Amino acid sequence: MNDIAPDLLKKLKKYFAEKYNNDPEIKRILNLENLSYADANNFAIRVGEILANTYQELLTPVTLPDGRMYWNIAERIIEPTMKHNFDIISKFTSRVQSYLNKEAGLGLKAIKPQLNEDRIKGILERLAAEELYADIKWILNEPIVNFSQSIVDDSIKANAEFHARAGLKPKVVRVLDGTGCEWCRSLAGEYSYPNVPSDVYRRHEKCRCTVEYKTGDGRIQNVHSRKWI
Ligand SMILES: [Zn+2]
Numbered sequence: 001m002n003d004i005a006p007d008l009l010k011k012l013k014k015y016f017a018e019k020y021n022n023d024p025e026i027k028r029i030l031n032l033e034n035l036s037y038a039d040a041n042n043f044a045i046r047v048g049e050i051l052a053n054t055y056q057e058l059l060t061p062v063t064l065p066d067g068r069m070y071w072n073i074a075e076r077i078i079e080p081t082m083k084h085n086f087d088i089i090s091k092f093t094s095r096v097q098s099y100l101n102k103e104a105g106l107g108l109k110a111i112k113p114q115l116n117e118d119r120i121k122g123i124l125e126r127l128a129a130e131e132l133y134a135d136i137k138w139i140l141n142e143p144i145v146n147f148s149q150s151i152v153d154d155s156i157k158a159n160a161e162f163h164a165r166a167g168l169k170p171k172v173v174r175v176l177d178g179t180g181c182e183w184c185r186s187l188a189g190e191y192s193y194p195n196v197p198s199d200v201y202r203r204h205e206k207c208r209c210t211v212e213y214k215t216g217d218g219r220i221q222n223v224h225s226r227k228w229i
Helices: 005-021 024-030 037-058 071-103 117-129 133-140 142-165 182-187
Strands: 171-175 189-192 210-214
Touching: 005 037, 005 071, 024 037, 037 071, 037 133, 037 142, 037 210, 071 117, 071 142, 117 133, 117 142, 133 142, 142 210
Parallel strands: none
Antiparallel strands: 171 189, 171 210
């Protein structure tokens, strides 16, 4: 049987790169000078959408042997492309965190979140378990956006915990998008370390809540003007 994975991976990378490089929203965010985690969240959503669209466009039952996403194919085309999203997004969150640290007068370096391998494995397993790719295609749509957003949440968590360990008093603020669901409403609010429930960093499907971060020196960044008070 013809091994389709290398060619498919090449196509996915090319398609993604073209969309990413020409996306006005990506360009806008990358050109921002004053940064916040809300920007990182928007960036992650857009990068996630571009990858999800790439999968939806190029991966169809016809392009796969037996109309199935076998494990050995998923592992070689989905895993590297999801990891690539992690690389792009975590690079951006490092930029945001470096900016926040500098603005707060903190001589701390930005911490890069760890790649959540289990999340990728979970998606690969679901894909490979299904006989027909058509029945599981949805998992390469919204869950990819959700995975991308979680990289930002993980970055906030890693840096806030690092700052708390350094003796600072970081705060995280979770803000609802619209009215939100009951679970999100129960989580919205401002938290100070060490009293931050771990659910603050979690999100359900299609959740567009934002998590903001305040460095621990007592100053607050205005979310609209991005000025520090
Ligand atoms: Zn939500």
